[in-house]
Amino acid sequence: HKLHPLLAALPKCEHHMHVEGSLSPELLFELAARNGVTLPVAEDDSFASTEALYARYARFTSLDDFLHYYYIGMSVLQTAADFETLAMEYFKKxxxxxVRHAEIFFDPQVHLARGISLADVVRGLRAASLRATAELGGMTSLLIPCLLRHLPVADSGELVSQLREGYWAGGDEQKQEETVVNALEAAFEGDKDAVSLRGALAGLGLCSSERDLPPTLWREVYQEARRHSVSSAEKPTLARRGATRLTAHAGEEGPAEYITLALDHLGAQRIDHGVAAATDPAVMERLAREQILLTVCPISNVCLRVTKSVKEVPIRTFLDANVPFSINSDDPAYFGGYIQENYCAVQEAHDLSVDDWATIVRNSIRLSWCDDARKQVVL
Ligand code: ADE
Ligand code: ZN
Incomplete structure (x- = not known):
């Protein structure tokens, strides 16, 4: 398409990419061999080879069908170094x-259930994030843990306690001071493992199976997270250090009503996917009025049969209604397309104008969760 060179040159922000979803079959098999992880070859021929796995990925029938493979895939991630390698591969692509700024999801509960500490996961991802800034033209990133809807709500609550204790900035300033002092003392004593990860994580998300799991079930858990968060207006310095930002997947396989519930009951400041909004004029009107960003993932929608084609993703409807959205890859290694392929697929299906793209890029920068100074540079 004649606009593709322009699309490649646009400064991009990605807001919806699960780092475990960037695990390629090649890296999956490499890490399985290195870490001695047994894949379920006996039950599922798909794990016989990279080719077989790619073939299986090409025919997902639903979100849950995909999630089955996605959760098995991530079992090969064992060490902080594995997470660093994984994230670094994504950052390079x-x-x-x-992409100048990326906000990256990960699924702590799956890793905790496999006996891997949250500290190891975050240390690895954070190392990659810092390396990306140093080695990839100053690219910035934020790390956002997601709660998993298919697990008991109490499990989410335990994770949020851990996040409040040691990973989110803001909240109890006294406690923060103590954490810093403890970390300095630990560093002095040569205990590198105890170096604080406070501030390493920027927010909270909610993902996994959506059908029959309304956001309201996580109301109290999000309330706990909100109690910890600081608004940028009140405490600008803490906000700069990474206040807790709230988002949730809603309106992917679920109805538009789940978007409303995520906004009203969870205090979500952004909605991941949200394509079901197009079915409800009242929801559309609200998203436009409150300028709530939808992090749309067109190729993912087609792969998981949320829509029949990229043409059916309501891009034009959102543009016409002034509903802000960004275009993202979701799980690029599973859906066969990174952010560039998603931009191009949208262009091919919707034949947007240069002005439309200017709107999309401006909104995706403006509604990023980096600070304002960084937004100036990204532009
Ligand atoms: N986890 C990873 N990708 C997801 C998606 N598209 N929807 C819900 N949960 C997910
Ligand atoms: Zn997602």
């Missing part, structure tokens, strides 16, 4: 597509 994103950088090649001119």
């Amino acid at each position: 994103a950088h090649a597509a001119n």
Whole structure:
């Protein structure tokens, strides 16, 4: 398409990418061998080879069908170094597509259930994030843990306690001071493992199976997270250090009503996917009025049969209604498309104008969760 060179050159922000969803079959098998992880080859021929796995990924029938493979895949991630390798591979691909700022999801509960500490996961991801800034043209990133809807709500509550204790900035300033002092003392004593990860994580998300799991079930858990968060107006310095930002997947397989519930009951400041909004004029009107960003993932929607084609993703409807959205890859290694392919697929299906793209890029920068100074540079 004649606009593709322009699309490649656009400065991009990605807001919806699960780092475990960037695990390629090649890296999956490499890490399985290195870490001695047994894949379920006996039950599922799909794990016989990279080719078989790619073939299986090409015919997902639903969100849950995909999630089954996605949760098995991530079992090969064992050490902080594995997470660093995984995230670094993503950052390099994103950088090649001119991504200047990325907000990355990960699924702590799955890793905790496999006996891997949250500290190891975050240390690895944070190392990659810092390396990406140093080595990839100053690219910035935020790390956002997601709660998993298919697990008991109490499990989410335990994770949020851990996040409040040691990973989110803001909240109890006294406690923060103590954490810093403890970390300095630990560093002095040569205990590198005890170096504080406070501030390493920027917010909270909610993902996994959606059908029959309304956001209201996580109301109290999000309330706990909100109690910890600081608004940028009140405490600008803490906000700069990474106040707790709230988002949730809603309106992917679920109805538009789940978007409303996520906004009203969870205090979500952004909605992941949200394509079901197009079925409800009242929801559309609200998203436009409150300028709530939808992090749309067109190729994912087609792969998981949320829509029949990228043409059916309501891009034009959102543009016409002034509903802000960004275009994202979701689980690029599973759906066969990174951010650039998603931009191009949207262009091919919707034949947007240069002005439309200017709107999309401006909204995706403006509604990013980096600070304002960074937004100036991204532009
Ligand atoms: N986890 C990873 N990708 C997801 C998606 N598209 N929807 C819900 N949960 C997910
Ligand atoms: Zn997602």
